Amino acid sequence: MTTVNANEISLGIESFGDTDGPLVLLAGGTTMLSWPDALCERLAAGGRRMVRYDLRDSGQSTTKDPEVPAYTLRDLAADAAALADALGGRPAHLAGIGVGGMVAQVAVLDHPGAFSALTLVGTRAVAPGPADDDLPDHDQETMSRLFARPMPDWTDREAVAEFVAAGAEALGDDPVVARAIAARIWDRTPGTAPPVQMANHMGMVFSRLDCTPRWRERLPGIGVPTLVVHGRRNRFFPVGNGEVLAREIPGARLLVLEEAATAIPEAAAGEIAEAMLTLGQTPAGATRT
Numbered sequence: 001m002t003t004v005n006a007n008e009i010s011l012g013i014e015s016f017g018d019t020d021g022p023l024v025l026l027a028g029g030t031t032m033l034s035w036p037d038a039l040c041e042r043l044a045a046g047g048r049r050m051v052r053y054d055l056r057d058s059g060q061s062t063t064k065d066p067e068v069p070a071y072t073l074r075d076l077a078a079d080a081a082a083l084a085d086a087l088g089g090r091p092a093h094l095a096g097i098g099v100g101g102m103v104a105q106v107a108v109l110d111h112p113g114a115f116s117a118l119t120l121v122g123t124r125a126v127a128p129g130p131a132d133d134d135l136p137d138h139d140q141e142t143m144s145r146l147f148a149r150p151m152p153d154w155t156d157r158e159a160v161a162e163f164v165a166a167g168a169e170a171l172g173d174d175p176v177v178a179r180a181i182a183a184r185i186w187d188r189t190p191g192t193a194p195p196v197q198m199a200n201h202m203g204m205v206f207s208r209l210d211c212t213p214r215w216r217e218r219l220p221g222i223g224v225p226t227l228v229v230h231g232r233r234n235r236f237f238p239v240g241n242g243e244v245l246a247r248e249i250p251g252a253r254l255l256v257l258e259e260a261a262t263a264i265p266e267a268a269a270g271e272i273a274e275a276m277l278t279l280g281q282t283p284a285g286a287t288r289t
Contacts (some may be wrong), residue, residue: 004062006054007075007082012060012188013053017044022116023089024276026052027080027107029098029122031059031094031188032205033181038266042273048093055100055171057199059188073127073209074110076103095119095276097264098237099206102127109218111244116224117279118249119274120233124261125219125248127211136238146147147155154197157186165203172233172261219248225280226252229272231260253279 012213014032017155024043026035032052043050051253054061055076057069064070084092086258095258096104101123124135148283152163157225161182168178182201189200199205239256246254255275257268264272 003059004086005008005156006086007054007079009062009079010060011056011062011083013081013083016040016050017048019049021047021049023083023084023087023090024048024050025080025087025089025094026050027096027100027103028052028054028060029047029096029262030055030057030186030205031200033059033188034097034100034263035095035264036264037270039264039273041100042269043276046273046277048277049089051083051087051089055079055103056184057196057205058277059185059200060190063190063199065198067196067208069205069209069277072212073106075100076224077080077107077110078106080107082188084114090114090115092128093117093119093276093279095121096123097121099121099203102211105219105222106215107167108222108224109215112223115224117224117275117276118222119229119279120226120245121229121264122231122237122239122242123245124153124217125245126214128206128209129211131241132216134165134242139235139238140171151194154194155192157183159184160197160201162181168263169236171232171263173263174265177226177266178263199288216248219245220250222249227255227279229255229257229264230253230276232256232258233261 035052053095056065087241094104101120150252152159161179164178164182165175169175228242228246232241244250
């Protein structure tokens with residue numbers, strides 16, 4: 001792991017694979033560890049130069065004040081384009097998961113020359129906050145369970161890991177895997193101040209971002225091969241959100257993971273890697289469920 005200066009900030013990155021291979025850039029959601037090691041290794045084994053990175057205010061990237069972010073979603077999109085430039089990998093295959101998927105959509109729309117392909121995992125076509133009337137919103141019972149819990153002692157690594165594990169269980173994800181990743185995130189988080197920890201573990205900084213203007217209406221303008229991956233059991237962004245993305249982005253391929261929820265299961269790494277590595281070879285309009 002190291003850092004790279006791009007768009008006048010520092011971004012934490014981790015690289016896998018051949019440095020001469022085509023670049024696949026994975027935008028964290030919010031940290032790079034939202035992308036499983038197994039998937040990164042599969043992509044690297046497929047001949048790609050795989051780089052996952054932390055969004056601002058997370059991991060090893062520039063962290064200032066997650067309670068009052070002085071940037072917008074479009075700035076995060078510009079970070080992705082600038083990082084592809086700094087790595088010498090334009091045009092890159094850009095992938096985003098969760099809120100990182102929102103960043104990826106805007107990045108491809110605002111900086112089309114920087115990217116050759118797009119993968120969107122467990123995300124939706126509108127910013128954090130109220131969903132459009134035709135989009136399925138968060139499962140309210142699950143959200144009630146998540147936000148009814150008391151906050152942990154953010155200075156206590158084990159307490160934070162247990163808190164994240166319980167949240168993963170409520171979302172339908174593997175709590176054992178979530179606990180291990182949370183411990184790794186805690187170790188990489190620059191300080192134990194609650195706003196910083198909440199930005200890293202819960203992505204709370206995104207609720208404070210300026211995410212205007214809307215980009216959903218621009219989705220038909222995406223002109224690169226696109227893969228949409230969504231868990232059938234996703235309670236945070238129900239699968240209908242992925243179906244809408246695949247329908248509104250021209251020629252997008254939809255891959256629904258029947259046993260997945262919010263996180264990418266390690267067991268799905270091979271299937272997702274294969275879909276990403278062959279993206280652009282699928283006939284336009286084809287879907288897979």
